[in-house]
Amino acid sequence: MQISKGVEWAAHACGILCAVPQGKGLQSDAIAEFLGVPPAYMAKQMQLLRKASIVDSVRGQGGGYRLAQTADQITLWDIMAAIDGSKPSFRCTEIRQNGPCPASKSSCKTPCIIAAKFAQAETAFRQSLAQTTLAEIAVSASMGSSVERMEKMATWLQSKI
Amino acid sequence: MQISKGVEWAAHACGILCAVPQGKGLQSDAIAEFLGVPPAYMAKQMQLLRKASIVDSVRGQGGGYRLAQTADQITLWDIMAAIDGSKPSFRCTEIRQNGPCPASKSSCKTPCIIAAKFAQAETAFRQSLAQTTLAEIAVSASMGSSVERMEKMATWLQSKI
DNA sequence: TTTTATCTGGATATATTTTATCCGATTAAG
DNA sequence: CTTAATCGGATAAAATATATCCAGATAAAA
Numbered sequence A, B: 001m002q003i004s005k006g007v008e009w010a011a012h013a014c015g016i017l018c019a020v021p022q023g024k025g026l027q028s029d030a031i032a033e034f035l036g037v038p039p040a041y042m043a044k045q046m047q048l049l050r051k052a053s054i055v056d057s058v059r060g061q062g063g064g065y066r067l068a069q070t071a072d073q074i075t076l077w078d079i080m081a082a083i084d085g086s087k088p089s090f091r092c093t094e095i096r097q098n099g100p101c102p103a104s105k106s107s108c109k110t111p112c113i114i115a116a117k118f119a120q121a122e123t124a125f126r127q128s129l130a131q132t133t134l135a136e137i138a139v140s141a142s143m144g145s146s147v148e149r150m151e152k153m154a155t156w157l158q159s160k161i
Numbered sequence C: 001t002t003t004t005a006t007c008t009g010g011a012t013a014t015a016t017t018t019t020a021t022c023c024g025a026t027t028a029a030g
Numbered sequence D: 001c002t003t004a005a006t007c008g009g010a011t012a013a014a015a016t017a018t019a020t021c022c023a024g025a026t027a028a029a030a
Helices: A005-017 A028-035 A039-051 A076-084 A113-130 A134-143 A147-160 B005-017 B028-035 B039-051 B076-084 B113-130 B134-143 B147-160
Strands: A055-058 A064-067 B055-058 B064-067
Touching (some): A005 A039, A028 A039, A028 A064, A076 A134, A076 B113, A113 B076, A113 B113, B005 B028, B005 B134, B076 B113, B076 B134
8 A cells, every 4th residue: 555656755845835925936947846756747747636626726927826815834744645545445346245154134224343443544544644733734844944945045046936 | 446345255254164163164155155246256355364364274175264363353444454555555656756846855754744644544543443343243243133033054164164 | 820839638658567377396284 | 196276477468647749729029
C-alpha cells in the first residue's frame, strides 16, 4: 500500500505557496523547479489541488497558483484527499457471500466486521492528518531551516513573482 | 492508495482457520473454495501468512494450514503486515534537499516535518488495527450469522479435514 | 490588436505494482 | 513406491502510478 508521490509533492508545493504574498501567483513550472521534480507531472498535481479548492489558479501571462484558503484552514488530509482521493483504501468484496456457505443477503445489510475494523483504522489515520494544518507545517519547516536558506528562498521567490 | 485484496482474503482465511480443530489442517485449495477466490493466488497469500508465523503449514498428504498462534494473539495488523508488508506507505524522497534552495545535509538529520506527520498518522492506523484480534472477529462474525449457516459451515469443514 | 505567457484537459507512453497462473521440487502418508 | 499436499520460483496479464506532450482557452502586456 503506497501513497502516491504526488501527495508529497503537493504538500511541499502548498508549503511554498504559503510564502507567496497576497494577490500574487507562483507558476507551476517555478514550483516544480523549486522542488526539483518533473514540471509536467507537477502541473497535474496542481490541477488536482485546484479541483479540491485548495489552491486558486490565474491564467494568462503573469498568472500562477496561490492558496485558496488561509494556511490554518488547510490540513494534510485535505491535500492527501485531493491527490489520492478519499475512497477507503480497504476494498470489501463481500467475500462472505461467496463459496459453498454464503451469508444471506439479509444478513449482509450490516457491513462485514473486517471491513468495519479497517474503516475504523482509516478514520484514525485521517483524523491524525486532519489535525495538522499547513500553517503548522510552514512554521516547523522554517524553524528547522537556517537563516541563510530562508534568505535564499525569499530572494528566489522575489525573482519569480 | 489501495490495500491489496490479499489482505481481505487472508483475514477471512484466518477466520476459517479458527474453526479448524487442534491437530488438524485445512488445505489451501479448500480455503480458496470456501472463500470463492482463485486457488493459486490464495496459496500465495497463505505462504505470506506462513512467513509471518501467523499460520503453520503441514506438507504432504493430509497436510494443510492451521493457526500458529491462538486467535487472541493474532491481530488484524499482523495479518495486514504479513501480506502488504510493514514499510511506511508514505515515501519521503527528501524533496527539501532538491532545487535551487536545498536544505543542508546537516539540517536533514531530523526527519522532514511532512514525513513525520504521515508517520504519526500511520502509527494511529496500525494501532487501531492492532487492537482488533482474530478472536474478536470470529465472535462478531458468528454473532452476525444464522444458525443454519453455522451448521452448514461446520458440515462443510468436517468434509474437508 | 497582436504577442506572449500561463493554465486546462485530453491523449499518450512508460514503469511499477498488483493480480494471477503454472510447474518442478519437496515432504509425508498410505 | 505411489499419491497428495505445500514450497518456491518463474512467468504473464492487468491495473495503477508516473510522466510527457500538445492543442485550446484565457488573460496580461506590448
